Amino acid sequence: MDESKNKRYWNEYQKEIADDKFFYERSCIRQTFFPGSEAAFLKIMREELGKDIRDEANQHTCTGIGYHSDIVPLETTMTVVARLFSLMTDAGYENYVPSCVTSFGIFTEMVEMWKEHPEMLEKTRKYLKEATGRDFEAPKNIAHPSDIIYKYRFELKEKMKYQLVNRFTGKPLRVVEHIGCHYAKIFPEKGIGKAEFPYVLAGMIEAWGGEVVDYPERRHCCGFGFRHYLLQENRGYSVANTKKKFESMEPFEPDFIVTNCPGCSMFMDKWQYTIAEMENKTYDKDGYGIPVLTYEEMAGMLLGYDPWKLGMQLHQVQVENLLDKIGIPYKPNEKYRGANGEILPSPEKPMNLKV
Amino acid sequence: MGNLYDLLMQDSRFEDALKACMNCGICTAICPAAEFFQYDPRRICDIVQRKDENEIEALLRSDMIWYCGQCLSCKTRCPRQNVPAEVILVLRQVAIKLGYMDEHIAEQEKRLAETVGNNILEIGYCVHPDKVKPELHQEQGPIWEWYVNNIEAVAPKLGANYHGDGPGALRKIREENLEEVRKIFEVTGGMDLLKTLKEEK
Ligand code: SF4
Ligand code: SF4
Numbered sequence: 389m390d391e392s393k394n395k396r397y398w399n400e401y402q403k404e405i406a407d408d409k410f411f412y413e414r415s416c417i418r419q420t421f422f423p424g425s426e427a428a429f430l431k432i433m434r435e436e437l438g439k440d441i442r443d444e445a446n447q448h449t450c451t452g453i454g455y456h457s458d459i460v461p462l463e464t465t466m467t468v469v470a471r472l473f474s475l476m477t478d479a480g481y482e483n484y485v486p487s488c489v490t491s492f493g494i495f496t497e498m499v500e501m502w503k504e505h506p507e508m509l510e511k512t513r514k515y516l517k518e519a520t521g522r523d524f525e526a527p528k529n530i531a532h533p534s535d536i537i538y539k540y541r542f543e544l545k546e547k548m549k550y551q552l553v554n555r556f557t558g559k560p561l562r563v564v565e566h567i568g569c570h571y572a573k574i575f576p577e578k579g580i581g582k583a584e585f586p587y588v589l590a591g592m593i594e595a596w597g598g599e600v601v602d603y604p605e606r607r608h609c610c611g612f613g614f615r616h617y618l619l620q621e622n623r624g625y626s627v628a629n630t631k632k633k634f635e636s637m638e639p640f641e642p643d644f645i646v647t648n649c650p651g652c653s654m655f656m657d658k659w660q661y662t663i664a665e666m667e668n669k670t671y672d673k674d675g676y677g678i679p680v681l682t683y684e685e686m687a688g689m690l691l692g693y694d695p696w697k698l699g700m701q702l703h704q705v706q707v708e709n710l711l712d713k714i715g716i717p718y719k720p721n722e723k724y725r726g727a728n729g730e731i732l733p734s735p736e737k738p739m740n741l742k743v
Numbered sequence: 744m745g746n747l748y749d750l751l752m753q754d755s756r757f758e759d760a761l762k763a764c765m766n767c768g769i770c771t772a773i774c775p776a777a778e779f780f781q782y783d784p785r786r787i788c789d790i791v792q793r794k795d796e797n798e799i800e801a802l803l804r805s806d807m808i809w810y811c812g813q814c815l816s817c818k819t820r821c822p823r824q825n826v827p828a829e830v831i832l833v834l835r836q837v838a839i840k841l842g843y844m845d846e847h848i849a850e851q852e853k854r855l856a857e858t859v860g861n862n863i864l865e866i867g868y869c870v871h872p873d874k875v876k877p878e879l880h881q882e883q884g885p886i887w888e889w890y891v892n893n894i895e896a897v898a899p900k901l902g903a904n905y906h907g908d909g910p911g912a913l914r915k916i917r918e919e920n921l922e923e924v925r926k927i928f929e930v931t932g933g934m935d936l937l938k939t940l941k942e943e944k
Contacts, residue, residue, distance in 0.1 A: 427902025726896025
């Protein structure tokens with residue numbers, strides 16, 4: 389495909405993203421595995437972009453993981469979603485920001501269902517009233533946090549201290565981007581670039597100096613599989629799917645992977661460890677694995693935030709080689725310290741994966 | 744036994760999810776579960792749309808409907824705008840309702856109800872670091888064990904409010920909120936579903 393045509397595909401579709409006054413919804417997977425990314429997102433919104441974003445104390449699960457694992461019925465999920473919307477309505481907000489890709493899919497699906505089936509909206513209102521006495525309005529705009537970072541990528545670039553450039557060679561870093569399936573595969577028009585040419589992460593990478601790796605299994609699922617990962621005996625499904633992606637990206641020698649879904653970030657990091665321990669195989673040349681970043685970590689590190697406050701020490705594949713390549717300073721002896729500077733025991737070393 | 748196809752139709756998702764499947768197999772070609780299991784979403788759609796009650800019953804009793812990983816890749820690509828993933832969600836709910844699950848599937852769903860289901864009702868989230876036990880999650884590696892063992896010291900460094908009140912990551916969900924979530928589960932059939940799954944043998 390000629391270059392200009394290719395560029396056009398990836399830029400073709402832009403979704404509507406609100407400007408300000410956001411109501412933030414917390415993801416269970418993101419707060420569990422990447423609490424630092426969450427804090428970084430809120431900090432970027434408030435301190436770098438000057439936005440009003442409300443972190444509501446009374447919020448809770450969207451039940452998305454239970455819904456897709458068949459233990460929560462549709463009627464329950466839609467009403468739990470309605471309660472979250474009622475918190476937004478009560479607080480005087482209209483722009484909803486669900487921080488997980490599964491929740492993004494759930495909220496979008498419920499709102500679309502209510503549009504298609506007004507009787508389901510009535511049913512939801514009735515259930516919510518009966519259970520909690522609450523009323524709600526559906527949001528005017530639903531945007532994933534990665535949409536917002538994408539929207540303001542050039543403003544953020546102005547504030548960045550570093551770029552996605554290898555300081556030893558002067559060349560752009562080669563980045564694999566992975567979009568969580570429920571970001572655009574359910575409702576393609578709700579994702580930047582739609583499902584086939586999602587541009588949300590590619591746009592950040594290109595704006596911040598890097599080069600996107602286009603590899604055959606780019607759109608393949610990370611393999612979460614809901615019930616499959618949650619059931620120990622089915623986890624082979626998850627690791628096999630991620631392995632397929634690693635094998636496909638390996639020849640392109642990526643410098644790192646970035647995803648917009650906390651589940652995908654966690655899996656792509658931890659399955660590299662698993663495969664290294666099981667088969668003594670890594671997908672880089674030196675046995676360390678390919679670092680996997682959340683987009684908040686990518687933005688935060690370029691803005692000059694402390695990698696250990698971003699939570700990059702919680703990755704099993706180490707990030708120091710990447711930080712060195714970019715020229716980001718870090719304090720090795722603070723990596724495993726607590727919030728008050730207390731020295732904690734170091735984590736055990738994996739058998740095969742180099743750390 | 745009632746009419747199984749009618750039972751499927753009672754779910755508001757069903758009609759939109761399966762209009763006219765032309766058996767092209769694009770969903771199967773893109774499906775990660777079809778690569779991993781003996782599984783074929785095209786066949787599921789075909790069986791269901793043929794409305795043969797015996798075949799639908801055999802499908803509901805089979806393991807096949809439990810292989811889908813809910814990635815929704817099939818929705819993107821189906822030229823007829825069908826959603827095999829949603830047809831499967833509906834089939835699974837009907838299989839649960841009629842007690843058609845094979846024993847080992849019932850046992851798996853019971854485990855999911857007792858873990859994720861209890862997490863929702865007791866903690867207010869599907870997943871929480873207190874519940875991702877390193878011994879049950881060896882794939883999480885030594886770093887996860889380190890984090891869980893030192894979470895009280897590490898979480899505040901990452902801006903989290905571990906077990907605290909007010910907003911922030913990993914905070915304790917206030918009882919009045921959990922109470923409303925539980926009430927929603929009661930009113931909407933969520934509690935009944937969890938109960939059914941937990942009682943399955
Ligand atoms: S892609 Fe759509 S039309 Fe083709 S077999 Fe699958 S469900 Fe049927
Ligand atoms: S949602 Fe299920 S059927 Fe559809 S592609 Fe994914 S695993 Fe296959």
